[in-house]
Amino acid sequence: xxxxxxxxxxxxxxxxxxxxxxxxxxxxxxxxxxxxxxxxxxxxxxxxxxxxxxxxxxxxxxxxxxxxxxxxxxxxxxxxxxxxxxxxxxxxxxxxxxxxxxxxxxxxxxxxxxxxxxxxxxxxxxxxxxxxxxxxxxxxxxxxxxxxxxxxxxxxxxxxxxxxxxxxxxxxxxxxxxxxxxxxxxxxxxxxxxxxxxxxxxxxxxxxxxxxxxxxxxxxxxxxxxxxxxxxxxxxxxxxxxxxxxxxxxxxxxxxxxxxxxxxxxxxxxxxxxxxxxxxxxxxxxxxxxxxxxxxxxxxxxx
Amino acid sequence: xxxxxxxxxxxxxxxxxxxxxxxxxxxxxxxxxxxxxxxxxxxxxxxxxxxxxxxxxxxxxxxxxxxxxxxxxxxxxxxxxxxxxxxxxxxxxxxxxxxxxxxxxxxxxxxxxxxxxxxxxxxxxxxxxxxxxxxxxxxxxxxxxxxxxxxxxxxxxxxxxxxxxxxxxxxxxxxxxxxxxxxxxxxxxxxxxxxxxxxxxxxxxxxxxxxxxxxxxxxxxxxxxxxxxxxx
Numbered sequence: 001x002x003x004x005x006x007x008x009x010x011x012x013x014x015x016x017x018x019x020x021x022x023x024x025x026x027x028x029x030x031x032x033x034x035x036x037x038x039x040x041x042x043x044x045x046x047x048x049x050x051x052x053x054x055x056x057x058x059x060x061x062x063x064x065x066x067x068x069x070x071x072x073x074x075x076x077x078x079x080x081x082x083x084x085x086x087x088x089x090x091x092x093x094x095x096x097x098x099x100x101x102x103x104x105x106x107x108x109x110x111x112x113x114x115x116x117x118x119x120x121x122x123x124x125x126x127x128x129x130x131x132x133x134x135x136x137x138x139x140x141x142x143x144x145x146x147x148x149x150x151x152x153x154x155x156x157x158x159x160x161x162x163x164x165x166x167x168x169x170x171x172x173x174x175x176x177x178x179x180x181x182x183x184x185x186x187x188x189x190x191x192x193x194x195x196x197x198x199x200x201x202x203x204x205x206x207x208x209x210x211x212x213x214x215x216x217x218x219x220x221x222x223x224x225x226x227x228x229x230x231x232x233x234x235x236x237x238x239x240x241x242x243x244x245x246x247x248x249x250x251x252x253x254x255x256x257x258x259x260x261x262x263x264x265x266x267x268x269x270x271x272x273x274x275x276x277x278x279x280x281x282x283x284x285x286x287x288x289x290x291x292x293x294x295x296x297x298x299x300x301x302x303x
Numbered sequence: 304x305x306x307x308x309x310x311x312x313x314x315x316x317x318x319x320x321x322x323x324x325x326x327x328x329x330x331x332x333x334x335x336x337x338x339x340x341x342x343x344x345x346x347x348x349x350x351x352x353x354x355x356x357x358x359x360x361x362x363x364x365x366x367x368x369x370x371x372x373x374x375x376x377x378x379x380x381x382x383x384x385x386x387x388x389x390x391x392x393x394x395x396x397x398x399x400x401x402x403x404x405x406x407x408x409x410x411x412x413x414x415x416x417x418x419x420x421x422x423x424x425x426x427x428x429x430x431x432x433x434x435x436x437x438x439x440x441x442x443x444x445x446x447x448x449x450x451x452x453x454x455x456x457x458x459x460x461x462x463x464x465x466x467x468x469x470x471x472x473x474x475x476x477x478x479x480x481x482x483x484x485x486x487x488x489x490x491x492x493x494x495x496x497x498x499x500x501x502x503x504x505x506x507x508x509x510x511x512x513x514x515x516x517x518x519x520x521x522x523x524x525x526x527x528x529x530x531x532x533x534x535x
Contacts, residue, residue, distance in 0.1 A: 037390065037398070038398050041398075043390070043401075048500075052500070052501055057485070072401050072482065072484055072487075073482075073484065074401070074482050075482075075483075084389075087389070087391055088390060088391045089389040089390045089391055089392075089395075090390075190500065191500050193500050193501050193502055194499075194500045196502075197502055215501075216501075216502050218502075219502045246391070247391075248390050248391065248395070248396075
């Protein structure tokens with residue numbers, strides 16, 4: 001008899017819980033729009049380095065006010081951000097990995113990929129520069145020197161845009177390090193700021209976007225920029241809309257956000273962002289340009 | 304060492320200045336974790352009571368699952384919930400991903416095993432003869448449950464504290480299902496991760512002090528209730 005009561009009580013509660021869950025589903029479903037997504041909400045998947053710079057905190061509220069939308073900024077590594085686009089879990093992407101982005105364009109996962117701004121990567125390292133790379137303008141040669149000297153190098157190791165760039169540069173240097181065989185090579189597996197903090201503590205070399213390094217300069221007592229100016233160190237930020245064919249994508253808001261970033265007044269804001277504070281621009285606006293035109297101009301300019 | 308002192312000074316300054324953002328984040332943290340704990344109690348205590356008082360097929364499996372759940376890594380809970388709740392996931396149409404609701408659900412799953420485990424242990428420790436006597440004296444099922452709750456209040460309040468502790472201290476699941484959105488889903492633990500990553504250690508320490516103080520105050524209130532009732 002009691003055994004039965006026990007079972008019924010447990011079953012009763014399980015049923016109650018299930019009913020409560022169903023009620024939750026029913027009420028939220030009733031609230032949502034027929035489109036299958038919230039039309040007043042835009043999911044922006046972007047890179048940690050861009051979000052850490054604070055630029056989006058400046059721009060996004062302007063867009064939200066104009067369009068009466070709520071933007072959810074999901075700040076992850078570029079690899080994860082692109083994956084969110086492929087899976088249709090974001091509406092618009094703002095990332096910095098041109099080759100990987102191009103693959104999404106070709107696969108039809110995203111449309112209207114457009115260059116928004118650029119800046120550059122730098123190789124930073126300890127002031128005493130054990131590998132002697134200071135002043136080298138050939139980034140591949142500098143990396144080869146670091147590898148050959150066995151000087152400590154801290155990598156993001158998180159499939160971010162910066163990590164992808166780093167791997168490409170090691171390939172150019174014909175030295176692709178691995179954590180298993182190269183003791184001097186550290187994979188931090190965290191965001192840019194966290195990686196720089198580790199590099200600073202360990203006296204390691206690292207590849208970083210200039211903006212993050214500048215914003216952390218108060219904490220960088222051991223590290224200094226050593227190699228910059230190579231065309232291969234250009235860092236391109238592009239916006240792209242997730243293909244509406246995936247379903248439940250807020251295509252209208254995604255398009256509006258892309259157009260917003262390319263507008264003259266917003267481009268001017270991007271160029272001015274923290275320029276006074278650091279004595280140099282963090283981002284250079286590039287609406288209407290392509291990676292090729294920027295590279296040609298940068299290659300022609302004296303470094 | 305200087306850094307830690309700077310952090311504590313910064314914490315004091317933020318407290319005194321009544322910084323709007325820190326108050327907002329603190330209240331949000333308290334609201335989300337309290338909601339998760341309350342739901343966990345509502346569902347968990349009855350489950351714990353049934354597991355303690357009844358013998359049925361599969362009970363051993365459930366108890367083992369509960370004990371595993373008490374050590375459940377928050378990131379695993381977060382990962383599974385994200386995959387279920389993202390827009391193209393099986394429950395994506397609920398549109399609760401990156402909302403406080405999603406965080407309450409994640410924390411509920413972390414607090415629930417604590418509540419079930421603690422209430423199971425404390426109810427099981429009641430002398431079975433006492434329960435037999437209650438039945439013999441003609442108490443109905445709800446009266447027995449009520450008397451049991453009174454008898455085991457020490458253990459049940461421990462269940463509340465353990466559940467709340469699991470909910471408020473976790474960061475992995477909150478980060479994944481909430482995305483740490485400023486003004487929406489940013490809570491103390493995720494804000495601490497953000498500020499640490501940005502190298503703003505003073506602010507991180509300040510937030511950490513607030514979090515520890517918050518946990519302490521909640522537990523102080525619960526402990527006082529627990530120990531005072533013991534005397535009467």
